[in-house]
Amino acid sequence: MSTDEETPFDRYRQQVDRPLSRLFREYGLERKPWLVVGLVANLLAQMASLLPPVVLGSAVDALFRGDAQYTLPLVPQSWIPQGTVEQFWFSVALIAGSFVAAAVFTWIYGVVANFFAHGVMHEVRSDSFEKMLRLDAAFFDDKQTGEVMSILSNDAQNLELFLDDALMNGTRLVAMVLGITAILFVLNPQLAVVTLAAVPVMIAFTWWFMRAIEPRYEDRQSAVAEFNTRIENGISGVDLAKTTASEGYEASQVRDASRGVFESIMAVLRLAYFYRPGMELLAGLSFAATFLVGGYWILFGDLRVGVFVTFVFMTQRFVAPLAEVSSIVDQTQNAMVSASRVFGLMDIPVRIEDDEDAVVLDDPAGSVEYEDVCFDYPDLLAEMAAEAEAESDAGASPTAAQADGGTVAGADGGDPFGTADDEDGYVVEDVSVTADPGDTVAFVGSTGAGKSTLCRLLLRLYDVDEGAVKVDGTDVRDIELASLREHVGYVSQEAFLFDGTIADNIRYGRFDESDEAVVEAARAAEAHEFITGLPDGYETRVGERGVKLSGGQRQRIAIARVVLQDPEILVLDEATSDVDTDTEQRIQSSLDALTEDRTTFVVAHRLSTVVGADRIVVLEDGRVVERGTHDELRERDGRYAELWNAQTGSV
Structure with a gap:
């Protein structure tokens, strides 16, 4: 992604350090008993599955060929029966018991692993959605719905697969490799070296693969998020597409995004399908070398047939887990990218939140004051870079800024994420307006004049850059958010x-x-x-x-x-814009009754709806150019009179 296309979400995602470790630290530790039980059961299941080849090898040499004593690694000789028939039934019991034990422990670790994985993902999904709800309005002004949907669905699923499959399969692989290695070295160290010679090459090959494929997974996840965004936009805007005959354009947009997903997936698969056959080839060569050297030593050396049989079976057991390394690496790399995206979302700072000493707005009278208010939409990426540089200069770690970073941005025509130009000035500049309890104040003016922004500043969806917005004399930044919004009712143009x-x-x-x-x-x-x-x-x-x-x-x-x-304070932002004139008149009658004893702010393009307002504030380019009652403003023959005459056809 180019710098011009980078978003604050990308920046925070890139700053996430060791995402999988953080996943276990923040979500796995509280479920550690389940994880431990699952891992132990998994280890026991794998150990049990290794017992039959060892028993078979001893039985071949001691019972069927009769050229060796019946022995088992790590089993005291006093535990083994002495008679041939007894040893035979002992072998049968051990083999059958090992299969039963493997099945029981496999069932236990399967149930426990799923409980652990799905429990963690339940918390991740819930916390991600809760964090999304807490994010500043500026985040959603950038229309990153597709990113959030991708995190809550695709990324969560990738983490679930990792916790459920890759983690347990990785544990199984380690147990199998260590267990088989120990058994082979106990039976015949020289042949064990031959069998395991390919392991260092496999480790180096895997290390290279993990480093090479990680950026490809990041590209794939970004492509999926872009595709989700395109789909979401296409579905939301289907009526517009139809009424403007733009179905072909929307289809091409989705097709291009889908092509991006296809190409990113193929980039992953091309590397994966080079790695997987490579691992299988190395594992196969290990088996072939074991068969070649072991067979030669049986024919021309002193290697016992039972030991050779055990090596053959063990090598086959060795091949299957090693061949699965590609899937484990695939799921692990996928999970690393997904975890970085999840925690990237978690790390986006929330600046619009309660101060430690926030007061509760209890039964307010309803007075509101805008005091020399200035507001603009800053460049969030530039601000983040400045914060990171300041933290670096102060000797802090790069991620320290994450706790305090962020900014505000919003509606009414600004670009909150990276394209606003400081030279354009404030969206709202030096606005001072006072509303006494029960007053109705109307904001009127051209589109983009800052009317809706002033209303959103009252709700503290954004914070002012200069000045203050006060309710009953208290700055809204000092009021508990929930209590502020409980007492301010808001009806927007888009219900x-x-x-x-x-x-x-x-x-x-x-x-x-x-x-x-x-x-x-x-x-x-x-x-x-x-x-x-x-x-x-x-x-x-x-x-x-x-x-x-x-x-x-x-x-x-x-x-x-x-x-x-x-509510004690009412905000009507073009609240009757989508109704016909007759319905508007009836609603207006009800609203008049509703606003009679409340402080009300009305944003309206239809000036007929604000004729009875106690005060009309006319805005142009974010500044107050006129204020007064309807009659006073008409008599002044200024901007308001110009707007009124244009709407009513008056001369």
Whole structure:
């Protein structure tokens, strides 16, 4: 990815140190007993599976050929029966018992390993989603939905495969290699050297493969995230694509992103399919060398047939795990990249959060003051680089800045992640506005003048660069976020509904409210009539993002939601933009009753909706150019009068 395309998410992902170690440290330690039980059971299962070839080799020499004493490595001779028939049945019992033990311990480690892996991933998914909810609004202004979806689905699945398969298979491989090595050296050190000669070459080959394939996995994960983003954008904008006859363009965008996934996967597979046959070849050569040298020593030396049989079986057991190294490395490298992406998300700092001494906003009167407010959208990447340099100059580690880094950014036309130009000035500059309890203040002006930004600063979705926004004389940065937003009701121009029932969407945020309260809120928002006209009434499911309802219907449900919230401060950001004139008049009547005893901020392009406001603030290029009542502003014949005349056709 080029520097121009780099995002703050990429920067934090690249700073994650030893991601798999961190995964175990932060999520595995609390489940350590399960992991230990799984690993021990896995080791015991592998040890049990190695016993039959050893028993068979001893039985061949002692029972069938009769040219050697019946012995077993690490087993006291006093434990072994003396008679031939007894030794035969002893061998049968050992072989059968080893298979039973291997099956039992395999079942135990399978169950425990899955419990450990899925438990860890449950916490990772939950924490990732919780962190995503806590991230500043600036993160989502960059439309990184596809990245988050990829982390919660693809990356979590990769980690799950690693914890469930690669970890246990790796343990099994180590146990098999060490166990087989020990047995072979006990039986015949010279032949063991021949059998194991390929192991150092395999280790070096694996080390090279791991280093070579890691960047290819990173490219693949990035390509998958880009593809997810394209898909999400295409589905969300399907109506726009259809109405502008742009289906071909969207299809080509997805096709290009899919091609990127294809090429990145093939880059991984080309290297993987070079590595896997290479490992199998080395393992096969090890088996061939064992057969060649061992067979020669039987014919022309003193190697016993039983020992040779044990070596042949052990080498075959050796080949299979070594051939699986490619899959283990594949899953491990994949998990390393995925873990770095998960913790990259976790490490993105949250700057909009409660101060240690934050106060609770309890039963506010509702006065609001914007005091010399200035706000702009900074270059986050540049800020991160500056913070890292400052930390470096102070002698701190590169990752120390992660705890305090970050910035704010937002809507109303800015680019929060890396393209804003400081020379353009503030989006909002030197704005001072006061609203007494119960006042209605309207923000009007051209698109991009900063109206919505001022409302979002009140909710503290972003923090001001200079000045302050105060509620009842207290800076919102000193107020507990939950209590601030509990007392500020917000209706945006784009009313969002979750896929659920109408009643659930009205009740959202006030989940314990009664059905009667929901109905009363709907009546106040002029929504009750259309809701009761639906087949399932308040239990009608609205579909994803409320697609089964019209824009005006969604808007009225959003207003009903705020009515149910019953806040002391109300923010209406183009709240009636998607309704017809008749419905707007009825909603406006209800809103007049709702705003009568509340401090209300109204953002409106339709100036007819703010005629009765106690104060109208006219904004241009982020600055206040006029303020006053409707009549006062018309008499001044300034910018407001110009806007009014343009909308009403007055001269």
